[in-house]
Amino acid sequence: MRADFRRALRDTVPVAMGYTPLGAAFGILLVNSGLAWYWAPLSAGLIFAGSMEFLAVGLITAGTPLLQIAVMTLAVNFRHVFYALSFPMHLLRGWGRRVYGAFALTDETYSLMATVPRQEMSANRLTFIQLLSHAYWVSGSAIGALLSFALPASIDGLGFVLTALFVVLAQDCFYKRKDSAPTVMGLAAGFAALGFGERSFLAVALTVYVAMLLGWFALRRKKATGDVT
Structure with missing residues (x-):
């Protein structure tokens, strides 16, 4: 032990x-x-x-x-x-x-x-x-x-600690991945959720992002099987 x-x-x-x-x-x-x-x-x-x-x-x-x-x-x-x-x-x-x-x-x-x-x-x-x-x-x-x-x-700025952490993680992911689609979709989901207010922002952004990911994976799968040219 x-x-x-x-x-x-x-x-x-x-x-x-x-x-x-x-x-x-x-x-x-x-x-x-x-x-x-x-x-x-x-x-x-x-x-x-x-x-x-x-x-x-x-x-x-x-x-x-x-x-x-x-x-x-x-x-x-x-x-x-x-x-x-x-x-x-x-x-x-x-x-x-x-x-x-x-x-x-x-x-x-x-x-x-x-x-x-x-x-x-x-x-x-x-x-x-x-x-x-x-x-x-x-x-x-x-x-x-x-x-x-x-x-x-x-x-000042202490409340930005977690946001800064996620920004660094997203940046690292963007540099390491050859496909930038997930990062672009994350940004798009964030902008789409801006109109729903601060209290609902994260829930809406996550929902939109998951929906976009599912659509992206479905499209890639169709392309892989030759259903989409």
């Missing part, structure tokens, strides 16, 4: 470098939005969905209906369904480990597990990877929330 912990600690160094400062930014944003500081580590521990936690701060402070928050949460985190298809759940014995394994499956932990050869992955190493990643996020959020008391009451 000690050897597995050391391996997991070494594996999660990149996660710590990302989760700690981003979690701190989340904690600062939460407190500056008018919420009590303890909601930062509490939400980090119980929700553990970085992008959705950032979005939730704005949604809650804007008084967004609970049903819309639930729908947006499903849309944002739906990708995890596909992660589960190759998640080594068979390594985890007992319902406690299995439930936590499903709960703590994030983009970063999935990426780490994908780089570890299957023959080297053990139940303890897998669980430690998830526990350590979870601890980094909770610690970063708590540090940011407490640090906010020593910072100015208002920090």
Whole structure:
């Protein structure tokens, strides 16, 4: 078990470098939005969905209906369904480990597990990877929330942290993909949703984007089979 912990600690160094400062930014944003500081580590521990936690701060402070928050949460985190298809759940014995394994499956932990050869992955190493990643996020959020008391009451641009993160990810995806259609469709969906107001923007944009993706894939499939010239 000690050897597995050391391996997991070494594996999660990149996660710590990302989760700690981003979690701190989340904690600062939460407190500056008018919420009590303890909601930062509490939400980090119980929700553990970085992008959705950032979005939730704005949604809650804007008084967004609970049903819309639930729908947006499903849309944002739906990708995890596909992660589960190759998640080594068979390594985890007992319902406690299995439930936590499903709960703590994030983009970063999935990426780490994908780089570890299957023959080297053990139940303890897998669980430690998830526990350590979870601890980094909770610690970063708590540090940011407490640090906010020593910072100015208002920090311009802090609310743009998550948007900036997604812009960088989209830019990286655009450079790495040969086909720019998904990026163009994302921009088109955003412009199409502008007319529906701030509170419904994300839900409408995601709906339009998914519809455009389905149409794009259907068209590509028809072209591949020769039905469309």
